[in-house]
Amino acid sequence: MGRSACCEKVGLKKGPWTREEDEKLLAYIQQHGHGSWRALPPKAGLKRCGKSCRLRWTNYLRPDIKRGKFSLQEEQTIIQLHALLGNRWSTIASYLSNRTDNEIKNYWNTHLKKKIIKMGLDPITHKPRNHAPGCGQTKDIANLSHMAQWESARLEAEARIVRESKLVSNVYRYTIAPPPPPQPSSVVPPPPSRPTCLDVLKVWQGVWGTPRKDATIANFNGLPPCLDVLKVWQGIWGTPRKDVTIANFNGFPTSNTAITSPTSILKFSDSMATTSKNGVTHEPSFASSDIINYVESPGACVVGRNITSDNNQDGYHVKGIMKNSPPQIHDMIADWLRYPSFLEGFSDLPPGSATAPVDNGLSEEDNKISYWSNILTALDSPMDSPVF
DNA sequence: AATCGATACAACCGCTCCGAA
DNA sequence: ATTCGGAGCGGTTGTATCGAT
Numbered sequence A: 001m002g003r004s005a006c007c008e009k010v011g012l013k014k015g016p017w018t019r020e021e022d023e024k025l026l027a028y029i030q031q032h033g034h035g036s037w038r039a040l041p042p043k044a045g046l047k048r049c050g051k052s053c054r055l056r057w058t059n060y061l062r063p064d065i066k067r068g069k070f071s072l073q074e075e076q077t078i079i080q081l082h083a084l085l086g087n088r089w090s091t092i093a094s095y096l097s098n099r100t101d102n103e104i105k106n107y108w109n110t111h112l113k114k115k116i117i118k119m120g121l122d123p124i125t126h127k128p129r130n131h132a133p134g135c136g137q138t139k140d141i142a143n144l145s146h147m148a149q150w151e152s153a154r155l156e157a158e159a160r161i162v163r164e165s166k167l168v169s170n171v172y173r174y175t176i177a178p179p180p181p182p183q184p185s186s187v188v189p190p191p192p193s194r195p196t197c198l199d200v201l202k203v204w205q206g207v208w209g210t211p212r213k214d215a216t217i218a219n220f221n222g223l224p225p226c227l228d229v230l231k232v233w234q235g236i237w238g239t240p241r242k243d244v245t246i247a248n249f250n251g252f253p254t255s256n257t258a259i260t261s262p263t264s265i266l267k268f269s270d271s272m273a274t275t276s277k278n279g280v281t282h283e284p285s286f287a288s289s290d291i292i293n294y295v296e297s298p299g300a301c302v303v304g305r306n307i308t309s310d311n312n313q314d315g316y317h318v319k320g321i322m323k324n325s326p327p328q329i330h331d332m333i334a335d336w337l338r339y340p341s342f343l344e345g346f347s348d349l350p351p352g353s354a355t356a357p358v359d360n361g362l363s364e365e366d367n368k369i370s371y372w373s374n375i376l377t378a379l380d381s382p383m384d385s386p387v388f
Numbered sequence B: 001a002a003t004c005g006a007t008a009c010a011a012c013c014g015c016t017c018c019g020a021a
Numbered sequence C: 001a002t003t004c005g006g007a008g009c010g011g012t013t014g015t016a017t018c019g020a021t
Helices: A019-032 A040-044 A050-061 A072-085 A089-093 A101-118 A135-168 A170-176 A196-205 A225-237 A327-337 A364-378
Strands: A244-247 A265-268 A275-277 A280-282 A291-295 A300-308 A314-321
Touching: A019 A040, A019 A050, A040 A050, A072 A089, A072 A101, A089 A101
Parallel strands: none
Antiparallel strands: A244 A265, A275 A280, A291 A300, A300 A314
16 A cells, blocks of 8 residues: 655655744644644645654654653663664653653664663673574573563553653653652662563562462452453454453542552453352452462463362462463563562662652652552543553 | 765654554 | 555764864
């Protein structure tokens, strides 16, 4: 399907923008919004193509763009995310408050890539160069790639939520990524921010210390990682599944005051095996505090809850079994169980925030709650709209 | 002062994705 | 199911600036 380039029309200007053009574009968008980019130039009195206008706006004129030198924290975030995501600049950009993908891409190409190479690392794999992988290493790389694949699905979902949230309000944006407090030049900068992206992986590995062979993923203080799990499942399946929905997330905290026990229920209408009793089919319902385990034999994901019986014998009550579990889930669980230390050093803090206390009057825990709470708020109608 | 190479960054190009018709 | 156009993304190019010679 051939399509003519948008700037091929005679008389449309190309090249650097003049101050006058900038002012025209800015004034028009401030007054009317951009609307259809293609229709914008004549209305704004510009002899440019819509695409050129859009780029000028998104990469330069937008008032919320952060310009200037990248901080050490931003650099390290970019490197970490690039290792995980590769050249997905827009996704990476969503994790750095108010930096454009173009700016990050340029900064990578002109600074960071060289830095990585200087350190003797491959800028693509982020592994030592001149180090031909042996059999085991090949497998390791494959497994890491597996992890990255799974995690990137989650990242993209989250990035989308963050992007969408930016359309909602500035207040919301501030809550998601509060600006770091100013640092006196003599003070050593805080450690780099730790991407939220890896919290689910962390749970996979066991938040409470030693790796857990039972690989619980949902039991994360009863808080939104259930949502993450759902996102990932949806992501792995590829196209959005209208039938996989999150029901009743009413119990999540909406204030910063307390973590209450959520009443969230996950509903997997056709992915979970149903149970029958007296001829009536029951769909299992799941609380966010439920634990999802992978059982090697017969190779399925089961959802249930830990129970303590009267005689203090711990047990696990199976509520449901995922039928037709995507094979990727099995593979990835198996892969991740081999990497107990992969998540060392990451936390579930909001993206863009420093690990040092943020100067917004809230504790780290409160910030976490606020962050997740806002993500849920951003999901306008979680019962009806798929996350992907 | 002139030249040249390196660097930084704005802008363009071509492609893909997605939703509407 | 297919076509089409709008929008976004990532790769690449063009150009201004800076510093060394």
